[in-house]
Amino acid sequence: MNLGQTMITAGMLVLLIMSVVSANRVLLENTEAMLEAEAFFESGTIANNLIQEAMSKKFDEYADLTGLQDTTAFSVSDGGGWAPGKGEHITLPDIGSFQSIANYNDLDDYDAYSRLDSARNVGGLFTAAVTVDYVFVTAPTVPTRNRTYFKRIEVSITHPLYLKTPVKVSGMMSY
Numbered sequence: 001m002n003l004g005q006t007m008i009t010a011g012m013l014v015l016l017i018m019s020v021v022s023a024n025r026v027l028l029e030n031t032e033a034m035l036e037a038e039a040f041f042e043s044g045t046i047a048n049n050l051i052q053e054a055m056s057k058k059f060d061e062y063a064d065l066t067g068l069q070d071t072t073a074f075s076v077s078d079g080g081g082w083a084p085g086k087g088e089h090i091t092l093p094d095i096g097s098f099q100s101i102a103n104y105n106d107l108d109d110y111d112a113y114s115r116l117d118s119a120r121n122v123g124g125l126f127t128a129a130v131t132v133d134y135v136f137v138t139a140p141t142v143p144t145r146n147r148t149y150f151k152r153i154e155v156s157i158t159h160p161l162y163l164k165t166p167v168k169v170s171g172m173m174s175y
Contacts, residue, residue: 032162035122035161035162036162036163036164038121038122038162039119039122039126039159039161039162039163040162040163040167042119042120042121042122042126043126043157043159043163043167044157044167044169046117046126046128046155046157047128047155047157047167047168047169048169050110050115050128050130050155051153051155051169051170051171053098053100053101054100054104054107054110054130054132054153055107055153055171055173057104057105057106057107057109058105058106058107059074059106059107059151059173059174059175060074060075060106060107060108060151060175061075061085061105061106061108061109062074062075063106063175068175071146071147071148071149072147074147074175075106075108075147076147077108077111077132077133077134077145085105085109088103088104088105088109089103090103090104090113092112092113092114092115093114093115093116093127094113094114094115094116095115095116098115100113100115107132107151107153107173108132108151110130110132110153111130111131111132111133112130112131113129113130114127114128114129114130115127115128116128119159122159122161122162123161124159124160124161124162125159125160126157126158126159127157127158127159128155128156128157129155129156129158130153130154130155130156131153131154131156132151132152132153132154133151133152133154134146134147134148134150134151134152135148135150135151135152135172136148136150137149137150137174140152140172141170149174149175150172150173150174150175151172151173151174152170152171152172152173153170153171153172153173154168154169154170155168155169155170156168157169
């Protein structure tokens with residue numbers, strides 16, 4: 001084999017290595033994109049499940065379920081959250097079989113609540129953080145300290161690997 005053939009063989013080997021590296025990079029990027037999409041989908045499911053759980057509870061601890069009452073009878077939020085009622089203290093974040101299901105009895109108990117939920121198809125844990133605020137029906141995204149007939153719950157989901165920005169899902173409950 002002469003020098004020309006050796007140079008051609010070395011050049012072909014370099015091209016082969018570059019092709020394999022490029023193919024591996026494409027496969028890795030596709031897998032990462034698929035996992036990010038799966039994490040986004042899973043975060044929506046976790047958030048919706050948490051919102052449904054919270055909205056299955058009473059509107060307020062002091063809500064009269066027999067008829068309409070004045071808003072002054074409802075719990076007061078000082079802007080930093082509601083005080084938990086008797087038996088409603090949960091060590092946060094809530095992990096595993098969630099204590100909130102049995103221990104919370106009204107929507108505002110979920111304010112400042114957080115839970116860790118396992119990722120079914122992606123590695124790691126999702127963190128769900130909840131805020132609950134009074135809102136006006138004409139401005140449902142703007143929290144108010146005034147007691148109204150409407151409360152908004154917002155769940156923010158994060159994942160350490162696959163969600164670059166938190167996924168936020170909200171719902172509104174009326175008395």
